[in-house]
Amino acid sequence: MVSDHKYKRTVNRLQKRLFDSMRVGDRTGGYSVIEESLRYNIRPADIYTYIIGGTLSAIGQLWHKGEITVAHEHLSSQLASNLIEVVLQKSPKLSSNGLRAVVTTPVGERHWVAAQMFSNLLILSGWEVDYLGTETPGQDLAQYVSSTKVDVVALSIILDSNLNQAVDCVQNLKDLPDPPVICVGGPVIKENDENFSDVFVVRDPVSAIDHIEKVMGLAPGRVSLQEMLNSIGEKVQEIRKAKGLNQESLAKLAGVDRAYVSLVENGKQNLTMAALFNLSSALGVTIPTLIQTNPEIE
Numbered sequence: 001m002v003s004d005h006k007y008k009r010t011v012n013r014l015q016k017r018l019f020d021s022m023r024v025g026d027r028t029g030g031y032s033v034i035e036e037s038l039r040y041n042i043r044p045a046d047i048y049t050y051i052i053g054g055t056l057s058a059i060g061q062l063w064h065k066g067e068i069t070v071a072h073e074h075l076s077s078q079l080a081s082n083l084i085e086v087v088l089q090k091s092p093k094l095s096s097n098g099l100r101a102v103v104t105t106p107v108g109e110r111h112w113v114a115a116q117m118f119s120n121l122l123i124l125s126g127w128e129v130d131y132l133g134t135e136t137p138g139q140d141l142a143q144y145v146s147s148t149k150v151d152v153v154a155l156s157i158i159l160d161s162n163l164n165q166a167v168d169c170v171q172n173l174k175d176l177p178d179p180p181v182i183c184v185g186g187p188v189i190k191e192n193d194e195n196f197s198d199v200f201v202v203r204d205p206v207s208a209i210d211h212i213e214k215v216m217g218l219a220p221g222r223v224s225l226q227e228m229l230n231s232i233g234e235k236v237q238e239i240r241k242a243k244g245l246n247q248e249s250l251a252k253l254a255g256v257d258r259a260y261v262s263l264v265e266n267g268k269q270n271l272t273m274a275a276l277f278n279l280s281s282a283l284g285v286t287i288p289t290l291i292q293t294n295p296e297i298e
Contacts, residue, residue: 010040011050019055022076023062034083041270044091044124045206048117052080056113077113084116092273094126094228099216101152102145102180104132106165114186115156121205122154125213138165138172145173150180152212154202157186170199181215183208228291230267232276235290237265239283253282 014037021029037047059076062068103119105112112134119131130148132141145153153173157166166184173179185202200215202208240250240261247261254261255278263269264279271279273287280287 007042011042011046014040014042015051015054018051019058022055022059022079023068023072025072025075025079027079027082030079030083031086034086038087038090038272038274041272041275043270044087045121047087048084048121049205052083053114053117056080080113081116084113084120088120088123090273091124092271092276093124096128097126097213099126099151099213100128100130100149101154102130102132102141102148102150103154103156104136104141105134105156105158106162106169107135107137108162108165109157109159110134111156111158114158115154118154118156118185118202118205118208121209125209136169138169141169142172142176145180146176151216152181152183154208155182155184157184157188160188163188167196170196174198181212183212229270232271232290233265233267233269236261236279236283239285239289240265243283245283250279250282254278 014033018030018033020026021033033051034047037051042051056076059068059073063070063073101119101122103115103122105115115134116131119129122129130144130150132144136144141153144150155166155169157163170182170184173182181200183200183202184196185205185208189196189201200208200211236250240247245253247265248258251258251261256275260269264271264275269275276287276290280290283290
């Protein structure tokens with residue numbers, strides 16, 4: 001969960017704004033919320049889970065109450081799908097970890113947003129991802145996995161009516177000579193996890209990625225997000241001092257406040273691509289200079 005009070009308050013405010021926009025089909029307003037979320041450096045997982053996911057949940061409740069039509073709900077889902085891709089395109093990605101995942105839903109499960117979110121979070125974490133969309137039959141999924149080097153298969157299930165099809169997918173995958181790591185997620189799974197006692201049940205996307213990467217035994221020395229932030233902060237400070245700038249001067253050049261620069265230099269600020277661009281421009285270096293292990297001050 002989001003722990004910092006101010007951070008959580010910002011997330012809640014942005015989620016309410018997105019709900020107000022999506023309820024009336026305001027695409028421009030929806031894109032504006034995502035752009036602001038990225039400017040505030042809200043973590044992609046939190047944008048997906050709390051801002052977009054929370055909004056879709058609220059929209060779904062309106063439909064259940066009969067306050068909106070199915071057409072309104074479908075429009076909201078399509079807009080959410082577009083916004084999910086915007087987050088992916090504008091967020092920094094970790095270097096490749098050499099692992100490949102397949103993400104899909106079982107036959108009958110047409111809700112794709114959760115699967116799309118998880119797919120994109122894997123991509124941001126350095127995974128190669130084959131996102132198959134919805135309703136992949138168990139036998140076909142197993143055939144695809146057997147013909148492609150796949151390390152992990154993730155299934156998203158929203159409706160309990162699709163549980164049997166999900167179980168069929170899992171069984172087909174387990175019957176392979178070299179089965180992949182299998183994880184299943186969705187609200188219905190939490191209430192029926194006895195059907196998936198021998199696979200990993202996803203409780204939240206971030207811990208799920210941490211778990212499957214641990215299971216896959218990623219090579220020691222792989223750079224974590226926090227390690228990357230610490231490294232960037234050290235480089236920003238090193239280059240700033242070499243150029244004779246104090247934090248306030250750098251902040252003015254980058255169009256941020258001094259406290260923001262301080263957070264970056266201490267590895268406590270999650271950076272978007274826009275933030276990296278502004279800082280690198282202000283310092284007169286390239287983005288790779290801030291990210292690489294041993295930058296040369298230009």
